[in-house]
Structures are given as structure tokens and as C-alpha cells.
Amino acid sequence: MSELINETLQKIEPLDQTAMHAARQRQQMLTKPPGSLGRLEELSIKLAGMQSKAMPQVERKVIVVMAADHGVVVEGVSAYPSEVTPQMVGNFLNGGAAINVFARQVGATVLVVDMGVAAELPAQPDLLSRKVAFGTANMAIGPAMTLEQARQAVETGIRIAEELAGTVDLIGTGDMGIGNTTASSAIVAAFLGAEVASVTGRGTGVDDEGLRRKIAVIRRALEINQPDPANPLEVLAKVGGFEIAGLVGLIFGAAAHRIPVVVDGFISSAAALVATEWQPSVRDYLIAAHNSVEIGHRVMLERMELQPLLNLDLRLGEGTGAALAMHVVEAAVRALAEMATFAEAGVSDGQTEKVK
Numbered sequence: 001m002s003e004l005i006n007e008t009l010q011k012i013e014p015l016d017q018t019a020m021h022a023a024r025q026r027q028q029m030l031t032k033p034p035g036s037l038g039r040l041e042e043l044s045i046k047l048a049g050m051q052s053k054a055m056p057q058v059e060r061k062v063i064v065v066m067a068a069d070h071g072v073v074v075e076g077v078s079a080y081p082s083e084v085t086p087q088m089v090g091n092f093l094n095g096g097a098a099i100n101v102f103a104r105q106v107g108a109t110v111l112v113v114d115m116g117v118a119a120e121l122p123a124q125p126d127l128l129s130r131k132v133a134f135g136t137a138n139m140a141i142g143p144a145m146t147l148e149q150a151r152q153a154v155e156t157g158i159r160i161a162e163e164l165a166g167t168v169d170l171i172g173t174g175d176m177g178i179g180n181t182t183a184s185s186a187i188v189a190a191f192l193g194a195e196v197a198s199v200t201g202r203g204t205g206v207d208d209e210g211l212r213r214k215i216a217v218i219r220r221a222l223e224i225n226q227p228d229p230a231n232p233l234e235v236l237a238k239v240g241g242f243e244i245a246g247l248v249g250l251i252f253g254a255a256a257h258r259i260p261v262v263v264d265g266f267i268s269s270a271a272a273l274v275a276t277e278w279q280p281s282v283r284d285y286l287i288a289a290h291n292s293v294e295i296g297h298r299v300m301l302e303r304m305e306l307q308p309l310l311n312l313d314l315r316l317g318e319g320t321g322a323a324l325a326m327h328v329v330e331a332a333v334r335a336l337a338e339m340a341t342f343a344e345a346g347v348s349d350g351q352t353e354k355v356k
Contacts, residue, residue, distance in 0.1 A: 002151055002155060004155050004158060004159075005151070005154060005155065005158065005249075005252070008158050008252050008253055008256045009252060009256075009278075009279050011256035011257075012252070012255045012256050012279065012281050012282055012285075013258070014281065014284065015046065015049030015050060015284050016048070016049045016050075016051075016052040017049065019048040019049055019051070019052050019053055019054050020045050020046070020048050020049040022048065022054035023044055023045045023047075023048035023049075023054050023055070023056075023336060024045050026054070026055075026336060026341070027041050027044070027045065027336065029341040029342060029343070029349075030335070030336075030339040030340070030341055030342075031339060031340050031341065031342055031345050031347050032339070037332075037335060039307075039309075040328070040331060040332040040335055041332070041335075041336075043287070043309075043328075043329065043332040044056065044332040044333055044335065044336040046284075046287075047260055047329070047332065047333060048336075049284070050258055050259075050260045050284065050285055051169070051258055051259075051260065052258055055336065055337050056169075056333050056336075057169050057333065058169045058170040058260075058326070058329055058330050058333050059107075059169055060167065060168045060169045060170070061106065061107060061108035061109070061168065061169065061170045061171075061172065061326055062108055062109045062110075062111055062164060062168045062170075062171055062172070063099060063103050063108050063109070063110050063111070063171075063172040063173075063174050063319040063322060063323055064111045064113060064160065064164075064171060064172070064173060064174060064247075064250055064319075065092060065099060065110060065111065065112050065113065065174035065175065065176060065318060065319050066113045066115045066157075066173075066174070066175055066176075066242075066243035066246045066247055066250070067085060067088075067089050067112065067113065067114055067115060067116075067117050067175070067176040067177055067243055068085075068114075068115040068116035068117060068132075068135065068136070068176075068177045068180075068241050068242035068243040068246075069082045069085050069116060069117055069118035069119075069134070069135030069136070069177055069178065069179070070082075070135060070136050070139075070144070070177055070178065070179030070180060070182065070183055070241050071135055071136045071137045071138035071139065071144065071179075072136075072138050072139050072140055072144070072179050072182050072183070072217060072221070073178055073179040074138055075138065075140050075213070075217045076210065076213055076217075077179060077182045077203070077206070077210070077213065077214040077217055078178050078179050078182070078203060078204050078206065079203070079204040079205045079206050079207075079210065080178050080204050081178065082118055082135065082178050082179070083119075084178050085117050085118070085119075085176060085177055085178050086117050086118075086119040086121060088176050089112060089114065089117060089121060089127070089176060092110060092112045092176070092318075093112060093124055093126055093127055097318060098316055098318060098320050099174055099318035099319050099320050099323060102320055102323035102324055103319075103323050105323070105327075106323050106324075106326045106327055106330070108172065108323060108326060110126075110174075110319075111126070111128065111160075111164075112126060112127050112128065113127075113128040113130055113156075113160065113243075113246065114127060114128065114129050114130060114131050115130055115131065115132060115153060115156065115242040115243045115245075115246045116131055116132045116133050116134065116135055116136065116153075116241070116242030116243065117131065117134070117135070117177075118134045118135035119134070128160065130156045130160070130246070132145070132149050132152050132153050132156070132242045133145070133149060133242070135242075136183075136240075136241055136242060139183070139186065139221040139225065139238065139239050140217050140220050140221045140224070141224065142224065142225070143225055143237055143238045144183065144237065144238060144239055144240055144241065145236075145237050145240070145242070145245075146237060147233060147234070147237045149237070149242070150233055150236040150237035150240065150245050151233065153236075153242045153245030153246045153248075153249065154233070154236070154245050154246070154248050154249035154252070155249060156246050156249060157245070157246040157247060157248060157249020157250035157251070157252070157253060158249040158250070158252055158253040158256075159249075159253070160246075160249075160250055160253065161249070161250050161251075161252070161253025161254045161256070161257065161259070162253055162257070164254075164259070165253075165257040165259065166257075168259065169259070169260075170259070170260055170262065170326065170329065171250070171254050171259055171260070171261050171262070172261075172262040172264065172289070172319050172322030172323060172325075172326060173247050173250065173251070173261060173262070173263050173264050173268040173271065173272075173319060173322055174264055174268070174317065174318050174319020174320075174322060175243050175244070175247065175264070175267040175268060175317050175318065175319070176243070176317065176318060177241055177243050177267075178204070179241075180241050180243065180244065180267045180317075181200075181201065181203035181204070181266060181267065181294060182200075182203065182214055182217065182218060183239055183240055183241045183244060183267075183270070184244065184266050184267050184269075184270035184294075184296070185199050185200040185201075185214075185218055185296050186218045186221055186222060186227075186239035186240075187235060187236075187239060187240060187244070187270045187273060187274060188270060188273060188296045188299060188300050189218065189222060189296075190222060190227045190229055190235050190238075190239060191229045191235065191273060191274075191277055191303070192299060192303060193229070194296075194299065196215050196218045196219050196222070197215050198295065198296075198299075199295060199296030199299055200214060200215050200218060200295070200296060201266075201293065201294040201295045201296065201315075203294070203315075221238075221239055222239065225238035225239060226238075227239055229277070232248075232274045232275075232277045232278035233278070235274065236248065236274055240270075240274070243267070244267060244270055244271045244274070245271075245274075247267075247268060247271035247272075248271045248274045248275045248278070250271075251263075251271065251272060251275040251282055251285070251286070252275060252279065252282060254285060255281075255282045255284070255285040258285070259285070260285055260286075260287055260329075261285055261286055261287065262287045262289050262322040262325050262326060262329060263286050263287065263288055263289055263306070263322065264289050264290075264317065264318075264319045264320070264321045264322040265289070265290060265292035265294065265297060265314060265315065265316075265317055265320075265321050266292045266294040266296065266297045266300075266315070266317070267317055268317075268319070268322070269288070269292075269297055269300045269301065269304075270300065272286055272300075272304060272306075273300045273303060273304060276303075276304050283304055283305070283306070286304070286306060287306075287309070287325065287329065288301055288304075288306035288307060288308040288309065289308060289309060289310060289321040289322045289324070289325035290308050290309065290310035290311060290312055290314055290321035290324070290325060291308040291310070291311045292314055292315050292321070293313050293314070293315045294315055309325045309328045309329075310324060310325055310328070312324070
């Protein structure tokens with residue numbers, strides 16, 4: 001493992017219990033019955049612990065969309081060709097994708113990162129070019145990437161988080177890469193020892209024959225590569241993707257800087273699964289945005305003991321679910337900070353009986 005990764009993991013601290021206690025006490029004083037805002041109260045308290053602030057803030061938001069291609073696409077696992085990946089990156093940069101719409105609504109910036117798109121992308125101010133290679137190799141015939149490439153991708157994610165530290169309060173994860181649900185299903189099957197068919201969905205919308213082919217390809221990739229679940233970096237290298245590895249590093253770096261991470265759907269959760277299997281303490285800094293219709297997603301969330309905020313039958317990726325969930329996160333923080341206490345409002349808290 002690299003020095004940068006080791007140092008970053010060592011910086012990840014437990015939630016700040018003092019800040020959480022202060023937030024919990026304030027929740028008890030707000031003009032509402034205790035616990036009546038349910039999970040919003042729990043979320044605000046956890047955010048206080050993440051940020052080490054009794055009154056957490058989430059005004060400065062960013063969705064980091066990492067993009068890369070997958071060599072396994074040649075096996076016919078997707079309803080779309082790899083050419084769609086750079087085309088969609090262009091759509092992100094032009095502000096025309098779903099993630100752009102939802103990010104604008106929630107007041108978040110969209111940062112697009114080329115981790116390994118299989119095309120030359122023209123330099124643009126809003127595009128971070130961090131290309132490891134022009135797509136991964138075909139994992140159905142050998143490792144998707146070398147250990148060094150996987151390590152480089154993780155380090156890249158860490159450095160991006162470090163660049164964002166001090167300028168953002170909340171990070172959402174996003175992805176783009178034709179074939180990445182195949183890699184994500186392989187990752188969850190590798191870590192959980194699950195039957196491939198039980199964690200593999202239709203991704204971009206393949207038909208029944210396409211789904212059967214996708215399942216067979218993942219089984220072959222796992223049989224050929226034999227990824228060791230006790231070695232998360234090896235799992236990434238053998239059946240992962242550059243954007244997934246980059247998101248692993250982004251999560252590590254964010255947690256090291258006490259920045260909460262809103263994890264999007266299936267692909268982002270595959271990255272979060274790798275991160276938590278690698279360093280369990282990183283789980284404290286994760287907020288599950290939603291429950292994807294991809295059948296392997298719920299299994300991953302259960303493994304990480306994360307309860308999603310939303311259930312909207314989403315399966316787009318891009319960070320769309322993370323952007324939508326940011327509304328809920330902000331509501332939790334605003335309720336904690338802006339609601340009047342019983343004393344401020346001159347309302348009886350029902351705790352003191354008047355004796356006549």
C-alpha cells in the first residue's frame with residue numbers, strides 16, 4: 001500500500017462525541033416533541049459528529065462525478081456502447097444531464113473527473129483530467145487493471161478530496177461509465193461470496209438474453225481472477241473500474257478531513273463497500289442517499305449497515321440520488337440550527353408541572 005493511502009487512513013478519526021452530545025441536547029430543547037422529526041434528528045446529530053461541530057453546516061456542496069470506461073463491454077454486457085461515456089461527459093460539462101438539473105436545484109457544484117475514459121477529451125475548465133488509462137482491460141479474460149493502476153486511481157481520489165477540503169461542507173458521489181454495473185456486481189459478489197445472479201441487475205436496461213450474458217461474464221471474471229475479499233485493493237484491480245477506485249480514494253480523503261459523503265446508488269455503493277471493507281471506520285462518514293432498483297444494492301447497504309434516505313426506484317447513477325438526498329441532509333441541518341427552542345419561543349416544554 002502507498003504512503004499516501006496509509007497516511008490518509010490514519011487520519012480518519014471517530015465521530016466527535018462531544019459535538020454529538022451538544023447537538024442531541026439542542027434537539028431536546030427545540031419546539032417539538034423529542035424524536036418527532038425521526039431520522040432527521042439522528043442525521044443532524046451524526047453530521048455534528050462528522051464535522052466536529054455542534055451546529056453542522058452543509059451550504060457548500062459538490063457532486064464529484066468520476067468517469068471511466070470498462071473493457072468488459074466487448075462481452076455485450078451493456079445496452080449501450082462505450083462511445084456513450086465520453087458523450088455523456090460532454091453532456092455533464094454542458095449542463096444538460098439529470099445530475100446538472102438536480103445539482104442546480106440543490107445548489108451544488110458538479111465536478112467531472114476523467115479517471116479513464118477511452119477517448120481523448122478536450123481540455124475544459126470544469127473537467128479534471130486524471131486519466132489512469134484509456135479504460136480498463138477486459139476482466140472476463142484477466143485483471144481489469146494492474147495493482148499499480150488501482151493504487152494510482154485511489155490516490156487520485158484522495159488528492160481530489162484534499163483539494164476540496166476547506167472549500168466544501170458536503171460531498172456527493174457520482175459516476176459515469178458504460179459497463180460499470182458489471183464491475184459493481186462483481187465487486188459485491190467477491191466480497192460477500194454471493195451468487196452472481198442474486199446481485200446482478202439489468203444496468204442500462206439489457207433484455208433477458210443480455211442479463212444472462214452479463215451474469216455469465218461476471219461468473220467467468222470471478223473464476224479467472226479469483227479476487228481475494230481480504231485484499232480490497234486486489235478486488236479493485238481484478239474486477240473494478242478506474243472511476244470506482246477513484247471514488248474509494250475520494251471517500252477516504254473526505255473522511256480524513258471530516259467531510260460527510262452522500263453516497264449515490266449502485267456504483268457509488270460498490271466504491272463505498274470497497275472503502276469500508278478496507279477501512280471500517282470510514283463508514284461513520286457515509287450517508288446512503290437512496291435504495292437503487294439494482295438488486296445488488298440493498299445487499300451492499302445491509303453489509304455496510306447504512307439506511308438509505310430515499311426510495312425512488314432510481315437507477316441512473318451520475319450522482320442523481322446523492323443530489324436529491326442533499327435536500328434531506330440540508331433539512332436536517334436547518335431544523336437543528338433554525339428552529340426556536342422552547343425558551344426562545346415562550347412555549348411550555350411540558351416538563352414542568354405547575355403546583356397550585
